[in-house]
Amino acid sequence: MLIKVQIIVGVISLILLFVTFELIRKKRLREEYAILWLFTGVVVLLFSLWPEFFLSQFFVKITGIFYLSAVVLIAFSFLLLIVLHFSVVISKLTSQQKDLAQRYALLELELNKLKRRDPAPSNIPS
């Protein structure tokens, strides 16, 4: 029974690691985000490689959770962190995008004013 869970969890974590690695390689994912994903993958992989530790009386005693629930819980916690991180990033991007839009509009207005003042810069040799 345990070996099945181990294989499933192991395969999932390997796929996650592979996909993350590929995304970084193709520059479709910034390293900044990749670190959290890679870390998640590695932690889940450890669960499948050394189930003894997570099955041990010691671990169960200090955490009160059993193997699979532990895997799910840990993975879920990381996902939560990743989503929170995304919210922070999106907020920052929105604010920067707003500043850019305002600056762009102000510059465009200034540029049009200059163009009107000097409509044909004919004295510049081409």
Add this chain to the structure above:
Amino acid sequence: MEIEKRALVIIPAFNEEGSLERVVRGVNTHLPQAHVLVVNDGSTDRTSEKAKASGATVLDLPFNLGIGGAMQAGYRYAYEKAYDIAIQVDADGQHDPEEIRKLLAALEVQKVDVAIGSRFIESSEYKGSIMRRIGIAIFSGVISTIVRQKITDPTSGFRASNRRAIQLFASNYPQDYPEPEVLILLHQCHLKMGEVPVGMSKRYFGESSITKIRSVYYMVKVLLAIFVDCFKKPPLLE
């Protein structure tokens, strides 16, 4: 008002081609010495053309930023062009340009940094829906408590600001529900505000962005935003 003081009237407009020209002309008639800046917040209609035709300077935002982002763009312009006073007027025509003088007088007489035109100090033509009036009464109570000063019309967008306030708004302007949130910001930055009774008319065109059904939801969101604002770190003023 002294002649040397340069005033800018900022009119944020999002799809307001129907009423904009009338507002700009009204401002030009009643306040000929002031410059008019229309901030076109990514309108999909002919707002920008109409505004240019009416002789106003037009700041075209590349896409819709919402009222907060549009107003801040206007204040940035006012700050960079070294205007002494900025007045914000709605493009839908609910603010009477004739009343701007009262706001300017309040800046001088009350010695405040921001003068707010209030519908509720004296009775005016304005009659909002019951829900809306209840909402405003609740905001008024909450905000008055926070800023320790009676604010009767916290959602009024009819305001005049002096140089200090322009400087603050150019760098810090709330984005979600700017009218009530600005009051908290002013309080945190120790800038003074004061209300002036003004009359407001119904909108010439279009519906208010707040419909009856959504007003409760709107109220909860604004109260939440105000609550969060109270815990925000106030920006540093040099």
